[in-house]
Amino acid sequence: MTDTTTLIDHSNEAEFGDYIALLKPRVMSLVVFTALAGLFVAPVSVHPFVAFTAILFIAIGGGASGALNMWWDADIDAVMRRTAKRPVPSGRVTAGEALSVGLALSVLSVLMLGLAANWVAAGLLAFTIFFYAVVYTMWLKRSTPQNIVIGGAAGAFPPMIGWAVATGGVSVESVLMFVLIFMWTPPHFWALALFMKDDYSNAGVPMLTVTHGRKTTRTHILVYTLLLAPMALALAATSIGGPLYLAMSVVLNALFIKGAITIWRRDEDAAVADEYKVEKKFFRFSLVYLFLHFVALMVGVALADFGVGTW
Incomplete structure (x- = not known):
């Protein structure tokens, strides 16, 4: 057997x-x-x-x-x-x-x-x-x-x-940190939605790219980026802000707005032709944008403990 x-x-x-x-x-x-x-x-x-x-x-x-x-x-x-x-x-x-x-x-x-x-x-x-x-x-x-x-x-x-x-x-400072991420999230994810092509429509998810189209989504990215900038800068005037954070935020927001304007001006045919390279670059930079804002806050507070970098 x-x-x-x-x-x-x-x-x-x-x-x-x-x-x-x-x-x-x-x-x-x-x-x-x-x-x-x-x-x-x-x-x-x-x-x-x-x-x-x-x-x-x-x-x-x-x-x-x-x-x-x-x-x-x-x-x-x-x-x-x-x-x-x-x-x-x-x-x-x-x-x-x-x-x-x-x-x-x-x-x-x-x-x-x-x-x-x-x-x-x-x-x-x-x-x-x-x-x-x-x-x-x-x-x-x-x-x-x-x-x-x-x-x-x-x-x-x-x-x-x-x-x-x-x-x-909870305090003004913590609320503004909340607002920073809250306002950053839409342009970050809408940039992702632009180059995810048909994933959201296939899944039946009413992402803005599906319900209102890519041109409208590009406009929304620009609008939310413009609204985000003053919210991010506002943290500089709080007890956890300071010159270092302000300088970093000014640079980051200028670059972020520049990227949003570029996306807003983009023709969809051109985006398809270069495989959404600009949108992917904006998406990756959005991660750097958020990371460096919080790094600037932490470094600024650490320097302030030594009496450096305060207003």
């Missing part, structure tokens, strides 16, 4: 990396960085261990939002080239697993942040998770071309949470 060996296909089984991908580590890195910036520039010092613990649980909360987003958006992700290989649409992680991970990490992150820091920060984190998972993912994303405009609030809360970890409250 000969034994037979059954060959099992393990190619679709989840690995540890798939559960990490479920948490959207790239998005999480932005959450961690801006939350850390909000914590660092706050006027109240925080014990390093408390700071580390707080940032860790803010990151976990951001990851929980990502898992819940992947659970709900599995059908959309499956038809978009940019997202088709994510753990849930690819079948490596089930939707139920994604939901369980998202809910468990949501509860864990909020409770632990409250215990490690304070309940104001924990409340802001809980609202951020709710806003991203429910208000944006379940409602706005599929119902209105303003999805990115309103939904951008979810990504704008982390510096407020970091600030609240240190101070236990």
Whole structure:
């Protein structure tokens, strides 16, 4: 009698990396960085261990939002080239697993942040998770071309949470950091939508490029970029601003506006011909733009501690 060996296909089984991908580590890195910036520039010092613990649980909360987003958006992700290989649409992680991970990490992150820091920060984190998972993912994303405009609030809360970890409250400074990210989000994502071609229309997502066309989207990018500049510059006049931040912000906003004007003037045929190189460049620069604004805030505050770079 000969034994037979059954060959099992393990190619679709989840690995540890798939559960990490479920948490959207790239998005999480932005959450961690801006939350850390909000914590660092706050006027109240925080014990390093408390700071580390707080940032860790803010990151976990951001990851929980990502898992819940992947659970709900599995059908959309499956038809978009940019997202088709994510753990849930690819079948490596089930939707139920994604939901369980998202809910468990949501509860864990909020409770632990409250215990490690304070309940104001924990409340802001809980609202951020709710806003991203429910208000944006379940409602706005599929119902209105303003999805990115309103939904951008979810990504704008982390510096407020970091600030609240240190101070236990909200202030003009933390609100303006929120506004900076909130106003930056639409031009950032609309630039992405321009060169994602038909992904959003195929998925039935009412992105501005789908509902109002690419020409209108280019105009909106310019308008929001012009509205963003004074909001970004306003931080220079606060207690966490200063000459260094002002100089950096002036340069960055001049370059950002220049890029937005270039995109506004672009003919769609020319964009297709050069494979949206200008739009892709603007999208990449938008990441640099946000990063350097928060770096300037942190460096400015660090210099101010030594009596340098203050007004």
